[in-house]
Amino acid sequence: MRKQIKITEIYLQSEYFNHHLNSTIPAAWIAVFNNGIEVVICSEWEASNAEDAEAYFQINHAECTA
Numbered sequence: 652m653r654k655q656i657k658i659t660e661i662y663l664q665s666e667y668f669n670h671h672l673n674s675t676i677p678a679a680w681i682a683v684f685n686n687g688i689e690v691v692i693c694s695e696w697e698a699s700n701a702e703d704a705e706a707y708f709q710i711n712h713a714e715c716t717a
Contacts, residue, residue: 652675654685654686656684656686657684657685658682658683658684658685658705658708659675659683659684659685660681660682660683660707661680661681661682661692661701661704661705662680662681662683662701663678663679663680663681663695663701664678664679664680664681664691665678666678675694677693677694678694678695678696679693679695679706680692680693680694680697680698680701680704682704682705683710686703692704692705692707692708692712693707693711704707
C-alpha cells in the first residue's frame with residue numbers, strides 16, 4: 652500500500668538574488684509535503700495567502716498527489 656502524499660505546510664518564499672545564476676528569483680508559494688519534499692506550487696502574484704495557494708495547486712495539479 653502506498654502512503655498518500657499530503658501538504659503539511661505552505662509558506663511564501665521571498666524574492667532573492669541567486670549569485671550562481673546572476674538573476675533575481677521571484678517570490679513563490681512553497682508547499683512542504685509529508686515526505687519532506689518542498690515544491691513551488693504557484694507564483695506570489697497567483698495567490699494572496701496560503702489558502703489561495705493551496706486552492707490554486709488543487710485546481711491545477713491535483714493529479715500530482717492523487
